[in-house]
Amino acid sequence: MSHDQKSIHLRDMHGLTVQGPVEWTEEEKAEIAAIVAKYPTQRSAIMPVLWKAQRKWGWLQFEVLKLVAATLSLKPSEVMEVATFYTMFKKEPTGKYLIQACHTLSCALLGADRVIRHIETKLQLDEHGNSPDGKFTLMRVECLAACGSGPMMQINDDFYELLTEQKVDEILDAMAADRPLPVPRPEVDQWTYTPVS
Amino acid sequence: MDVYPRILSRIWGVPGSHTLAVAEQHGAYNAARKALAMSPAEVTDVVLKSGLRGRGGAGFPTGRKWTFVPPPEKRGGKPVYLLCNADESEPGTFKDRFCMWNDPHQLIEGMIIASHALGVRRAYIYLRGEFEYVQRRLDEALAEAYAKGYLGENIFGSGFSFDLYTHLGAGAYICGEETALISSIEGYKGQPRLKPPFPAVKGVWESPTIVNNVETLAAVPWIIENGWEAYKAIGTEQSPGTKLFSCSGHIMKPGVYEIPLGTPMMDLLNKWCGGLRPGRTLKAIIPGGSSVPVMTPAEVAQANMDYESINKVAGSYLGSGGFIVMDDTTDMVDALTNLLRFYAHESCGQCTPCREGSAWMYNILCRLRDGLATEDDLVALRDLADNIHSRTICFFGASAAMPVQSFVTKFRDEFVARVESARAGLPAGLAVAK
Ligand SMILES: Cc1cc2nc3c(=O)[nH]c(=O)nc-3n(C[C@H](O)[C@H](O)[C@H](O)COP(=O)(O)O)c2cc1C
Ligand code: SF4
Ligand code: FES
Numbered sequence: 001m002s003h004d005q006k007s008i009h010l011r012d013m014h015g016l017t018v019q020g021p022v023e024w025t026e027e028e029k030a031e032i033a034a035i036v037a038k039y040p041t042q043r044s045a046i047m048p049v050l051w052k053a054q055r056k057w058g059w060l061q062f063e064v065l066k067l068v069a070a071t072l073s074l075k076p077s078e079v080m081e082v083a084t085f086y087t088m089f090k091k092e093p094t095g096k097y098l099i100q101a102c103h104t105l106s107c108a109l110l111g112a113d114r115v116i117r118h119i120e121t122k123l124q125l126d127e128h129g130n131s132p133d134g135k136f137t138l139m140r141v142e143c144l145a146a147c148g149s150g151p152m153m154q155i156n157d158d159f160y161e162l163l164t165e166q167k168v169d170e171i172l173d174a175m176a177a178d179r180p181l182p183v184p185r186p187e188v189d190q191w192t193y194t195p196v197s
Numbered sequence: 198m199d200v201y202p203r204i205l206s207r208i209w210g211v212p213g214s215h216t217l218a219v220a221e222q223h224g225a226y227n228a229a230r231k232a233l234a235m236s237p238a239e240v241t242d243v244v245l246k247s248g249l250r251g252r253g254g255a256g257f258p259t260g261r262k263w264t265f266v267p268p269p270e271k272r273g274g275k276p277v278y279l280l281c282n283a284d285e286s287e288p289g290t291f292k293d294r295f296c297m298w299n300d301p302h303q304l305i306e307g308m309i310i311a312s313h314a315l316g317v318r319r320a321y322i323y324l325r326g327e328f329e330y331v332q333r334r335l336d337e338a339l340a341e342a343y344a345k346g347y348l349g350e351n352i353f354g355s356g357f358s359f360d361l362y363t364h365l366g367a368g369a370y371i372c373g374e375e376t377a378l379i380s381s382i383e384g385y386k387g388q389p390r391l392k393p394p395f396p397a398v399k400g401v402w403e404s405p406t407i408v409n410n411v412e413t414l415a416a417v418p419w420i421i422e423n424g425w426e427a428y429k430a431i432g433t434e435q436s437p438g439t440k441l442f443s444c445s446g447h448i449m450k451p452g453v454y455e456i457p458l459g460t461p462m463m464d465l466l467n468k469w470c471g472g473l474r475p476g477r478t479l480k481a482i483i484p485g486g487s488s489v490p491v492m493t494p495a496e497v498a499q500a501n502m503d504y505e506s507i508n509k510v511a512g513s514y515l516g517s518g519g520f521i522v523m524d525d526t527t528d529m530v531d532a533l534t535n536l537l538r539f540y541a542h543e544s545c546g547q548c549t550p551c552r553e554g555s556a557w558m559y560n561i562l563c564r565l566r567d568g569l570a571t572e573d574d575l576v577a578l579r580d581l582a583d584n585i586h587s588r589t590i591c592f593f594g595a596s597a598a599m600p601v602q603s604f605v606t607k608f609r610d611e612f613v614a615r616v617e618s619a620r621a622g623l624p625a626g627l628a629v630a631k
Contacts, residue, residue, distance in 0.1 A: 038362045040402050043384035047367060085386040086367035088326040100327075104288045105487060105535050106445035106521055142370065142539045143288035143487075144327050147519070148443060148451035157329045 016093065018057040022067050028052070032071060042072045046082050050089055059090040087141075095130060095137035097175050100154040104143035107150030115151045116140060118165045122172060135176065158183045202431055204419045204439050205412060206455040209299040215334060217341040220302040226347055228418035232310040233355035240314035244417060247425035248437035253282050253373075253410030254486065254517045256436075256504045259417075265397035266315055266405045275404040279312050279320035280382065282410050284366060284373035286325055288487035288539060289519025292441035293411035295453045297331050300415070301338035305361060307414035309352065310421055312359050315407055319360045322411075323378050326367040335363050370543040374591050375408040376400075377545065388545045389591035410517075412441055432458035436503035440515075444470045446522035447477065458503040465502055465520065477524040481608070485516025487536050488596030490603030513603070529608040530615050533600060534562040540597035551594035554585045558601055565612065568619040575612060579605055 024032065032052065036045045049071060053064050060083055062076075069079040083089045090098075101116045119138055123131040129138040146152045149161035153168075160171055174181045213219040220226075232240050245260025266277055281304065285293040297304060304322070312320050324332050339361060342348045350358045364382055371377045372387040379401045381387035400406025416438065420428045429437045436458040442465060445451045449471030456465060462484070466472065473479060479494045484507055492500065496511040504515045523532060541559035546552045561578045564570040582601040585594040605612055 041383065044382060044402075046384040047365065047381070051365060051367070081386060082384065086326070086369050088366075088368035103535075104539055105532060106289055108535050109446045109521075109523060109527065109532075141368075142542060143286065145285045145291040145294050145325070147289050147291050147445035147521070148453065150445065154327055159327075159330070 016061070018059065018061045018064060020057070022057070022061070022063045024067070024071065028056075036072070043074060043078070045072055046074070046079060047086070050079070050083055054090060059093045095135050097136050097155055099136060099138045100141040100144070101138060102142070102144050102146070102150065102152050103140045104147075106143070106147035107152060110150045112151040115153075115163050115165065115168060118168055119153075119172070122169070136172070202439065202457070203455055204428075205296060205303070205415050205441055206299070206453070207303075207419075209295065214299050215301055215338065217302060217338065217345065220300065224422070225302045225418075226306055228422040229306045229309045229347070230353050232313055232421045233353050233357055237314045237316060240310060240421065243421060243425045244314070247420045247428040248435075249413065249416055249420060249428065250436065250504065251410055252412035252416075252440065252518070253408075254287065254488075254514075256515060259409065259413055262397065262409075263311070263315055263407060265395065266407065267398060269316070272405060276319070277315050277317050278401050278404055278406045279308060279315060279317045280375075280378060280401060280406060280408045281308060281320065281322040281414055282373060282375065282378060282408050283322050283324045283328065283331075284370075284378060285328070285411070286370040286373045287517045287519055288536070289443060289445055289483060289521045290486050290517040291443045291445075292453045292518060294328065294331060296411050296415050296441070297328075297335055301335050302342065303415045303418060304335075304411055305338060305342055305348070307417040308361055309347070309359060310417050311407070311409065311414055313357055317407075318358065319362070321382060322361070322363045323372070323382055324363060324365050325372070326365055329365060332363050332365055339363070369545075370539075371545045371591075371593060374593060376591065378408060379406065386545075388547055389593070391590055433501075433503050433505070435505050436515075440502070440518055442469075442502065442518045442520045444520045444522070446520075447474055447524040447526070448472065448522045449474060456502065459506070460502045462497050462500045462502055462507075466497070466522065470520075470522065473522070473524050477526065479522070480525050480527050481523045481529065483519070483521040483523075483600075484511075485514045486519035487521070487539065488599060489514040489516045490599050491607060493607050529604055529611045530562070530566050533604040534559070534566045536600050537562050537597065540593075544593065544597070548589040548594060550585045550588045551597065554581050554594065555597045557581055558597065565615050565619075568615065570616055570619055572616055575605070575616060 032049055035048045036042055039045055049068050053068055054060055057064055065079045065083055066076045069076040101119065103112050103116060123136050125131055125138055144152065144154055146159055146161050151163045152159060152161040153163065171181060208214040208223045211219060241260055241263050249259045250256045251259055283293055283297060308320050322335060348359060348361055352359060366372050366381060369387045372381045374389045375396055376390040376392065377387040379396060380390065382401055396406040396408055398405060432438050439455050439457050442454050444454060454469040482492050482497050483489060484492055490513040492511045492513055500506050500510040507513050507515050537559040540555040544552050544555045558578060558581050561574050564574060578601060582598040585598040
């Protein structure tokens, strides 16, 4: 269950706003029409359109939710209800690199807590999980369906698996210097792993 | 190692297995051609006779589920929908990701065949939000299939037209429950709905709907191509075929393994998973994803990996096939506390016994873990767990209760020891992993 509703108002009250005008380009409008056409009801397009908005603006400010509602001829409350239920819809800005580290059983058995504590110390995260320069945000999350290759984390859209402290250092150092390493895709092309510990 | 038929993982590991060209070299879409030349009833009959059971967790016979869709004259003009459940969020389960990543065309082909059998014109694959990169791969595969005319209008000149789309969730475990998945794709909060009405009668957009797991649908092409007799010849009488097991925890070779149902659990552990780490002994195995009752080493030694054996030997379930192995370094109080945090976090909050029960069980376990609990807490824990079953809208409530009931019963000594060390003022036990 999500309790994020409050934070929307708080953030808006604090005057945090997304970058750029809150409106779709003509091209985006056409893409949204194509999304809507996939479903028998307009309402079903809420989640894909929220994703589109989040990719564009980084997070879902209330003004953005209102735009999504207007786009789909819905009430803002209907869109808000959906945006607040699903944890991946960001109701507040996060660092450029959002790290979601799994701490569920299979990963925990292989030392996830140790790896996560390492990330916290390395990035000097505050109690909200943000690094001092605002570049990184860490969230502890539940199972991301990569249990055989734990400990694992997702950074933005990509999975990083079979983590060790050393591997975490390599990945985060590269990101801190804004030269992210190539996404380690081969890990899912194989289906058996040699665990790290 | 034993020779065994690979059905679902047939082309995994072949370079480019996710592309249409490579998949077709290995026979992709032959089964769809064959099925579209058969009548829908014939296709359903083959799946029914094969004994294929749902791989999402409940193990319900797939062919039988398909026959629950009302005949056209009783649908009030409504279309039938097929939803593929790719939410894969039961802790310990990661097989569907491999199916979609390594062989997306097998799933697409399975959905073409199922849709022909069910009279479906439009179908959707619902992916958990974290699978955005898997969605990209599926969308590429869909585009290839459309370009070749394997999707869209008049497929293979059969007169059958069919559209298939992907739909991305956004982080809510409960959306794997089929009625929550339906709420979600309709654009609502992903909250489960009371059954009946069952989705097959009234599901998404008030229309008859079949929800099937990725692995279930991916098995269909092989069955059509090789016949139900060939499928039924693998596995056991009541649990035919092969199944993917997601193996994780304290084993030498974690991964996804396809083995015939009925394989001894010890074989899965020792032959496929490479056994335990050197010098370690087995403490427990959760055989079917985090929601099913845990098993002791004695039970593991007797059980086979099929729906009946696991239930008979240990009162547990094959579930989604998430095989979580714990060796003697595992603290069972910590392990259970970890699992209950998940359930307390993911309850959708509609039903009081589930919402409050999961949170209270987690609170008590935290106290126990931290050396602050008394005997009364153990009684209360058990009591809470026993009062969730069948008092909730969906099965999530029971899924939170079963780990508690089984851990506390089967590993009672560790829970009691924790209470006693608390009373004696000793420090709390080991961490799950040091
Ligand atoms: C709490 C809960 C979570 C579930 N999560 C999943 C899931 O992630 N994936 C899945 O395929 N089925 C899941 N199921 C089972 C579905 O409700 C449904 O039975 C299944 O998708 C049907 O497909 P099948 O017959 O092919 O197994 C879940 C059920 C419950 C009660
Ligand atoms: S049992 Fe739990 S998850 Fe299921 S509907 Fe009720 S509150 Fe929601
Ligand atoms: S437990 Fe970490 S990915 Fe499943």
